[in-house]
Each structure stands twice: as C-alpha cells, then as structure tokens.
Amino acid sequence: MKVFIAIFALIAVTSAEFQVQTSEDLQKYRVECATENNIPAESIEHYKEWKFEDAHAACYINCVFRKMQLYDNDSGFLVDNLVAQLTHGKPDGIRASVEKCTETTETDNCQKAFKGFVCFSKSNLGLIQQSVKKD
Numbered sequence: 804m805k806v807f808i809a810i811f812a813l814i815a816v817t818s819a820e821f822q823v824q825t826s827e828d829l830q831k832y833r834v835e836c837a838t839e840n841n842i843p844a845e846s847i848e849h850y851k852e853w854k855f856e857d858a859h860a861a862c863y864i865n866c867v868f869r870k871m872q873l874y875d876n877d878s879g880f881l882v883d884n885l886v887a888q889l890t891h892g893k894p895d896g897i898r899a900s901v902e903k904c905t906e907t908t909e910t911d912n913c914q915k916a917f918k919g920f921v922c923f924s925k926s927n928l929g930l931i932q933q934s935v936k937k938d
C-alpha cells in the first residue's frame with residue numbers, strides 16, 4: 804500500500820511538472836539557444852522576424868523546443884505538453900492536428916523538431932508565438 808501511494812505521488816508530481824511557457828521563458832531560451840548553438844548575429848535577426856530559413860535554424864528550433872519541454876531528443880515531440888502549451892491548459896480538439904505534425908520518420912533530432920515546427924506554422928496552430936502571449 805505504501806509503495807502504491809509512493810508511486811501514485813510520483814506520477815502526480817511528474818505529470819504536474821509541465822508549466823505553460825510564457826513569453827519571458829521564450830525570450831530567455833532564445834538567448835540561451837543562440838549562445839549554445841553559436842548562431843550568427845545575422846541569423847538571430849532573421850529569427851526575430853520569424854524567418855527560419857538558414858542552416859542553423861533546425862538545431863536552434865530543436866534547442867528552443869527542448870527548453871520549453873515540448874521536445875525530447877529521446878522521445879521526440881511531447882504531445883501532451885504541446886497541446887497544453889497551445890491551448891493554455893484547456894485542450895480543445897487540436898490534439899489531432901498536433902499529432903499529425905509530430906508524426907515523422909525523420910531520425911535527426913534537429914530536422915525532426917524543425918519539420919514539426921514548420922508543420923505547426925502551416926497548420927495555423929500559431930505555435931509558440933501566440934501561445935506564449937500573456938493571459
């Protein structure tokens with residue numbers, strides 16, 4: 804019984820871990836990821852305009868998504884967290900669209916994160932940009 808309660812408590816703690824990320828969080832991750840990935844200043848200017856077209860973009864996106872707890876190199880996209888982030892904790896039927904974008908045969912983690920990101924943008928999921936708006 805004690806073991807059961809301990810496991811249950813652990814699950815509760817684990818699943819409560821994800822916090823919807825704010826624009827302050829994103830701002831912080833952008834700076835960290837630019838540094839960690841040695842992103843040239845010129846690319847950063849493009850990213851600020853939401854243009855992710857150069858060769859550095861994929862790993863930068865991978866980094867931002869990992870820091871936002873929306874992606875994990877081992878398991879790929881964290882769909883539950885994505886849905887929570889996109890809906891501010893109020894899931895409203897976008898899960899199917901999210902899953903469609905996260906299904907991939909891509910094995911490279913940068914490309915995998917990047918392709919999902921591009922798909923979210925095309926699917927008008929307004930990922931990140933809108934989802935981090937202050938409530």
Ligand SMILES: *[C@@H]1O[C@H](CO)[C@@H](O)[C@H](O)[C@H]1NC(C)=O
Binds near residue numbers: 862865876913
């Ligand atoms: C995740 O994968 C990317 C791309 O291979 C790599 O740059 C990054 O360091 C990895 N991060 C972790 C925490 O494994």
